[in-house]
Amino acid sequence: MDLLTQPVGVSHYLVVGAILFTAGVVCMATKRNALGVLMGIELVLNGANVNFVAFGSKFLRADPNSSIGLDGHLIALFVIVLAAAEAAVALAITLNFYNNHSTVDVDRADELKG
Amino acid sequence: MILRETNSVDPINWHSVFFLLFSLVACAFALAVVFTGHIVRMAFYLVLSLGATAGLFFLAGADFVGSMQLLIYVGGTLVLLVFGVMLTAQGPFVTMKTTGGEWILSAFVGGSLLAVLLPTAFKIADWQNATVRVAGASDDEPAVARKLPEGEPTATRIGMGLLGARVDQLDDNNRAPRGSLAGYLLPFEIVSVHLLVVLIGAAYLARTKRRTRPRDTTGAELGLEN
Numbered sequence: 001m002d003l004l005t006q007p008v009g010v011s012h013y014l015v016v017g018a019i020l021f022t023a024g025v026v027c028m029a030t031k032r033n034a035l036g037v038l039m040g041i042e043l044v045l046n047g048a049n050v051n052f053v054a055f056g057s058k059f060l061r062a063d064p065n066s067s068i069g070l071d072g073h074l075i076a077l078f079v080i081v082l083a084a085a086e087a088a089v090a091l092a093i094t095l096n097f098y099n100n101h102s103t104v105d106v107d108r109a110d111e112l113k114g
Numbered sequence: 115m116i117l118r119e120t121n122s123v124d125p126i127n128w129h130s131v132f133f134l135l136f137s138l139v140a141c142a143f144a145l146a147v148v149f150t151g152h153i154v155r156m157a158f159y160l161v162l163s164l165g166a167t168a169g170l171f172f173l174a175g176a177d178f179v180g181s182m183q184l185l186i187y188v189g190g191t192l193v194l195l196v197f198g199v200m201l202t203a204q205g206p207f208v209t210m211k212t213t214g215g216e217w218i219l220s221a222f223v224g225g226s227l228l229a230v231l232l233p234t235a236f237k238i239a240d241w242q243n244a245t246v247r248v249a250g251a252s253d254d255e256p257a258v259a260r261k262l263p264e265g266e267p268t269a270t271r272i273g274m275g276l277l278g279a280r281v282d283q284l285d286d287n288n289r290a291p292r293g294s295l296a297g298y299l300l301p302f303e304i305v306s307v308h309l310l311v312v313l314i315g316a317a318y319l320a321r322t323k324r325r326t327r328p329r330d331t332t333g334a335e336l337g338l339e340n
Contacts, residue, residue: 005124008133009242014235016137016170020163021231022224023144029220032210033153035198039160042191043144046167049183057174059265061240070282073268074275074298076171076179080186081305085312087191091198092319104202105210 010061013054020047034094034104038087045083052076133173139166151209157192157199164188178269276302 003012024043031037056072058064098104143163147156164187171180235241271282278297 003130003134005127006130007127008130011235011238011241012133012137013170013174014241015232016141018228018231018235019141020144020167022227023141023148025227026220026224027148029223030148030212030216032212033207035153035195035202036156036210038195038198039147039156042160042187042195043147043163046164046187049179050167050170053171053174053176053179057176059175062242063240066240070268070271070275070280073176073179073272076176077182077272078298078301078305080179080182081309084186084191085309087194088316089312089319091194092316094198095201095320098202104207 008060010054010057013050013057013060017047017050017054020044020050023047032105032107034097034106035091037106038090038094041090042083042087045079049076049079052079129173133170136166136169136173139163140170151211153199153203153208153210157196160195161188161192164192175265175268177267178272 020043024040024045024047027040027043028037029040031040052072052075054060054072055068056070056076058067058069061067094104097109101108140163143159143166146159147163150156150159164183168180168183168188171177171183274281275297276299278299280297
């Protein structure tokens with residue numbers, strides 16, 4: 001119950017980011033649906049974003065001048081925009097694959113296998 | 115809830131309470147995304163997880179990033195994903211089973227990632243929390259909460275940073291005068307062109323193709339196919 005009365009720090013945000021990142025990696029590795037793999041990528045990018053925002057916050061550490069300040073916010077914004085672009089292209093590829101092969105199983109995309 | 119047995123009871127830190135709430139929702143639904151096999155439920159759990167992460171951003175003082183997370187991520191990217199789920203979720207693709215060996219391998223990989231990342235998060239003393247020990251105080255005295263800096267909206271400073279003027283660092287004497295004042299104009303331009311290329315590319319990839327078919331197929335069949 002220490003967490004209810006003590007202020008949180010960067011470490012707690014890093015723990016949340018690590019859990020989101022690991023969930024995304026496991027999701028990418030285990031899902032056979034191509035859209036499930038895409039959701040894993042979103043989770044990984046979001047875990048990284050949590051870390052960027054935590055390092056950019058002045059409220060979470062003893063010495064506020066050692067935070068990276070607004071750079072963290074700006075990098076997080078770029079990550080969000082690039083995630084949107086990546087999702088759009090990956091979804092278009094998935095739909096194209098579905099139209100041509102009538103499946104979204106990533107294990108069936110093995111035409112280039114030697 | 116058990117408060118600590120001291121003569122002066124610590125007041126509840128509401129910032130920490132809301133952090134706990136949002137982080138539990140974010141992590142629990144992220145794990146639910148991993149462990150559910152139903153693709154529609156995965157999409158819904160992902161919406162909840164990313165929405166709770168926006169709450170974490172607000173708690174860290176990143177109001178603009180938090181609202182952009184809600185607008186672009188939850189409102190845009192995930193709606194796109196849900197459309198993809200709706201277009202492809204039929205028959206055997208709704209629930210696809212993963213074999214046990216893959217689960218064991220990925221659990222090993224995920225466990226080792228967590229075993230590296232979690233101890234690292236608590237290594238640095240400055241990252242622990244926003245408390246400082248009073249200079250000269252003995253170790254058994256409790257650390258007092260630092261007076262937090264005034265929170266202010268970040269949208270204007272982020273906008274100026276994207277235009278190349280770091281107005282947030284003008285009065286910062288600790289930094290080298292040049293170099294760290296550089297803004298983000300070039301990455302902003304690159305991302306803009308990138309988004310345009312991606313838009314054209316996605317529209318090109320996802321367009322409906324006219325099937326090359328022999329003439330003798332019936333019109334009703336063509337209408338069904340396209």
